[in-house]
Structure formats: C-alpha cells, structure tokens
Amino acid sequence: MPISKIIVAGAGPAGLILALLLAKQGINVLVLDAAEKLDEQPRATHYSAPATYELGRAGILQEVIDKGFIPDGVTWRDLDGNAIGALSAQSLSPENKMVCLPLNSLTRIAMEHLEKQPTVDIRWSHKVLPSIGQDESSAWVMVQTPNGEEKFSADYIVGCDGANSQIRKSLFGDGEFRGRTWDEQIVATNVYYDMSPYGWGDSNFIIDPEHWSMVSKIQPDGLLRVTYGDIPGLTREQYLDRQPMKFQSFLPGRPTPDKYRIVSISPYKVHQRCAKSFREGRFLLVADAAHLCNPFGGLGLTGGLVDAGNLFDCLSGVHQGLADENILSRYDEVRRNMYESIIDPISSENIRRLWQDPVKAREEDKFLEICRKAETDPELSRKMQEGLKAIMYDFRNEYHPSVRGAQSELAA
Numbered sequence: 001m002p003i004s005k006i007i008v009a010g011a012g013p014a015g016l017i018l019a020l021l022l023a024k025q026g027i028n029v030l031v032l033d034a035a036e037k038l039d040e041q042p043r044a045t046h047y048s049a050p051a052t053y054e055l056g057r058a059g060i061l062q063e064v065i066d067k068g069f070i071p072d073g074v075t076w077r078d079l080d081g082n083a084i085g086a087l088s089a090q091s092l093s094p095e096n097k098m099v100c101l102p103l104n105s106l107t108r109i110a111m112e113h114l115e116k117q118p119t120v121d122i123r124w125s126h127k128v129l130p131s132i133g134q135d136e137s138s139a140w141v142m143v144q145t146p147n148g149e150e151k152f153s154a155d156y157i158v159g160c161d162g163a164n165s166q167i168r169k170s171l172f173g174d175g176e177f178r179g180r181t182w183d184e185q186i187v188a189t190n191v192y193y194d195m196s197p198y199g200w201g202d203s204n205f206i207i208d209p210e211h212w213s214m215v216s217k218i219q220p221d222g223l224l225r226v227t228y229g230d231i232p233g234l235t236r237e238q239y240l241d242r243q244p245m246k247f248q249s250f251l252p253g254r255p256t257p258d259k260y261r262i263v264s265i266s267p268y269k270v271h272q273r274c275a276k277s278f279r280e281g282r283f284l285l286v287a288d289a290a291h292l293c294n295p296f297g298g299l300g301l302t303g304g305l306v307d308a309g310n311l312f313d314c315l316s317g318v319h320q321g322l323a324d325e326n327i328l329s330r331y332d333e334v335r336r337n338m339y340e341s342i343i344d345p346i347s348s349e350n351i352r353r354l355w356q357d358p359v360k361a362r363e364e365d366k367f368l369e370i371c372r373k374a375e376t377d378p379e380l381s382r383k384m385q386e387g388l389k390a391i392m393y394d395f396r397n398e399y400h401p402s403v404r405g406a407q408s409e410l411a412a
Helices: 013-024 049-058 061-067 103-114 166-172 236-250 299-319 326-354 358-364 366-374 378-391 401-411
Strands: 006-009 029-032 073-077 083-088 120-123 127-134 139-145 148-154 156-159 178-192 203-206 213-217 224-230 261-274 283-285
Touching: 006 013, 006 139, 006 148, 013 029, 013 049, 013 103, 013 299, 029 148, 049 061, 049 103, 049 299, 049 378, 061 103, 083 358, 083 366, 083 378, 103 120, 127 166, 139 156, 156 166, 166 283, 178 236, 178 326, 203 326, 224 236, 236 261, 261 326, 283 326, 299 326, 299 378, 326 366, 326 378, 358 366, 366 378
Parallel strands: 006 029, 006 156, 029 120, 073 203, 156 283
Antiparallel strands: 073 083, 127 139, 139 148, 178 224, 178 261, 203 213, 213 224
16 A cells, blocks of 8 residues: 655755655655754765765755765875875776765755655654654654644654654663764864865875874865864863864864864764664664764765665555565664674774874774775775675565566566
C-alpha cells in the first residue's frame, strides 16, 4: 500500500536531502524544524564521493559544484609545514572527486529545490516535544507551534533533528547515546588569510602533540576553515584570548592578527556516539540524530547523507510495493554496522593521527607511508581515496526479486 505521508523532523542537510528525494518520488512530506529559518552557520564543508552520489540523485550536485570548488587533495604536515604524506585528487575520476561548499550554502540550494515540490509542506518554528507515539498504522508527535501544541501524524516519522535529537531521546531516553566524548578541546574558525606565498594545497592537517590542526580552503574566494586543538576546560573568553597565539604557532608565516580576518570562532567538544537502534517501529533516525563522529575527515556529514539516501531507497521500496517493512530493519542493521565498522574507527584514527610526534609519524605511521607511495602511484592513490565508498549500500538490491523480475519483463 503506498505511503500517504512522511514527517521529517529537522531541516538540516540530511533532512532536506531525504525530503527532496521522497518528494520527487511523489510522497507527501511534512518537514518540521524548531528554528525560524535555515541555519546560516557554515559548519561542515567537504563532500566526498558517497555524499556527492546522493546530492546527484537529489538533483543538486551541479549547483553545489558551480557554487563551490573541487579541492586539489590533502596533505599531512609537521609544524614547519613540511609534507609527511599527501593524496592528490588528480588520480580520481570526476564523479569520485570531493566537492567543497559550506553547509549553509548547500542547504539553501536544497531548500530552493524543495520549495518547488508540490508534495512538500515546510513548517518553521515547529519544535518536536517529548510526547510521541505509534500504532499499527501510523506514528505521531506533539509539536510546539506558533499557535500552541499540535499533534502531527504520518505513516513514518524520521528524526533528522541533530545530535540533541528529541526523537531519539523520546524513543530511548536521554542517556541512551552510546559512545564517548573526546577529552580534547576543538576550536573551529573561519578566517581569511592569504596562503598563496607558502605553497600549501587546499586541505592540510598539521601533526603536532600541542598544535595539531586543520587548515582547509572552503570557498572559492579563499575563506579558510582553521580548526585546532587547545587546552580543555577553559571558558569561551579564554579560548578567544588564546586564538592569536595559536594561529601564530602553526599557521605558515606565523601571522599576527593584523594579517588575517576572523569571520567566526566556535570552541566545542566532539563525540563518537551511536544510537542503540536507527529504527523503532515507525520511527527512524538519520545522520547526527543516529550517530556522531569528530570532524576530521568529514565522515559525519558524508555518513549522514548516505543514511538519507539509503533510507529513501527503503521507504521508496515500501511505497512502490517493491519491499515490505522489514527493509527498514535492514536499514538499521546496515547503517549501524557501517558506523561501527568503518566510520567510527576511521574517524577516530584520523584525529589520533594528528596528536603524534611528527618525526615518529614519518617513521612509523603506516597510513602516511602508504600515502607517500601513492604520490608516485596514481592507481594506489585512487584506490585509497575511493575506499570510503565502502560506506555506501544499495538497498534496491533487496527489493522483492519477483517484483523486480516482473518489472524487467514489462520494461522489455
């Protein structure tokens, strides 16, 4: 039986892409978000091949490329800027290259497309409350709206409402988000600083026990994302006071504040966490509502967009009668396994790599050793960079074989 309506709680990147994919399938979608408008913070910026695949299916990839850019690769460096290992994007085919665009620009593109879909209803200032429920035919949530509390029902409700997901908390409780919070403190900045005299590439990681950091171009106009570690336990004011000293410690040219322009600065803690399940009956979880990881390597954003695409294929299969509801349990099983076996260990390794002594890293880090080999071996470089496609999964292969066969015969 076709799906009559799906509620997507959260108008972040995963929620918008899921809603857009569902709408293009002709499914009625209600998007609820507690905010008054789209989040204008740049936040995450890099989309690797598994993510760009989903952006392509949603019909917005070319616009993302046009407004963003394709980075030239990534280099790991010591504090003096000397390369320890690198991967070049030149070895990749166009469809497998990373694309860079601040997240607020991507969500604006997605929203422009979503607003053109006749089956989509977007409600701002609609905050999901703790009271939720479901029965054999529908699920419901209580929502604080500008006109008071209202009850909204649908065939399925998808929590795309971020790390503090009310949907997840209502399903499993406040404390049921398994994993850990890193002791290390992160400070993320967006800054304009002329890197051209120093010969650095678009994306750089600095390996150093004290001044570990990331320096990456995130906009065609040269805006940089500079993210670094600092002493845990300080106040926001103390982190802001320490920022000039930190920049002068690791940025090339050792600039003083008159040499750059800070656009934004945000100290925060990072987490590695995963919900106990991504499905509870007619409720489903996607992206940060389902799992979290540190930002070094972009696996959180990429994994979230792959979640959205995978859940779309599952719901589309149910809608078209190509799959029964058991495929939604398979979504939970597959996506949690991808997090636990790939996303969590690789993203954890990415951040730990930066804390090493750079001399020791050059001598002993096997990953960086392979990167150096890949600099003269394009095929090895390609295989390494395409390895992340392992987090992808095609649920259309799990549609009913008899239905797929009948459709093939009709098509012939």
